[in-house]
Amino acid sequence: MPEGHIIHRLAGENHRAFADRPVRVSSPQGRFAEGAVLLDGRALDEAEAHGKHLFLGFGDDWVHIHLGLYGGFTFGTGQAPDPVGLVRLRMANDDGYADLRGPNTCELIGPGEKKSVHARLGPDPLRADADPEAAWRRISRSSITIAALLMDQKVLAGVGNVYRAEVLFRLGISPHRLGRNLWRVEWDAIWADLVALMYDGAGAGRIDTVRPEHTPEAMGRPPRVDDHGGEVYVYRRSNMPCLVCRTPVRTESHAGRNLFWCPSCQRQ
DNA sequence: GCTCTATGCGAAG
């Protein structure tokens, strides 16, 4: 259940495990059977992430994967065991294996289709070719909230519910501000903070956003780590005291997703 | 066993 930092990490893990050697490809569940037959025994050439989309390249054939809410990869070493649960895609060689379960998308595409996926995604803070100006052009003209804009993958690729809540908290910006009411310096700060947070997240495999001066140790409080594995200011902390000002964290359903913010630290 | 939840997204209304 990943945001973009995990997808970049997965690109690296798949590349390390399977690049440049023949891969045994199968679909124990059967829903990627045709693709598996076509790829079986071929070598993985490239693994690439753009936002929450993962691309595994076998020559001109690409596996396009989107994990959705509950998709996930499991990696293991040695001989692959009998599949547990619904394994859509299994890749294996003599050293190890990877199982993909529950993805929203797992499909074989060609270079043209891959290009069109990239074309409909906004800049990804973790990609070297990202152009934050493209996101700013849309945000600065928009009459929808910055909270909704940050989650819109056409505007910005890779940010999900955790990063949007946390970056807005860290910069003291209300999630209800409209895009066109954002200052340019605020957008620059959002982008820079996302690059730093997501880079750290990709390295650590979890999302930690709490600054050293607000950690439980620094504040003399017991540690509290969210189920997703990281330490955060507001995400999934409804009604708990803000780590900075003690005001209860608020939550509301915003465009179908839970939004979390501190009404005192994020006044406007 | 059942019900709920989740870092997502696109189609339908």
Place this chain on the structure above:
DNA sequence: TTCGCCTAGAGCT
């Protein structure tokens, strides 16, 4: 704005 969809684990009866 709501629904449906992909799946597994937690917490409940």
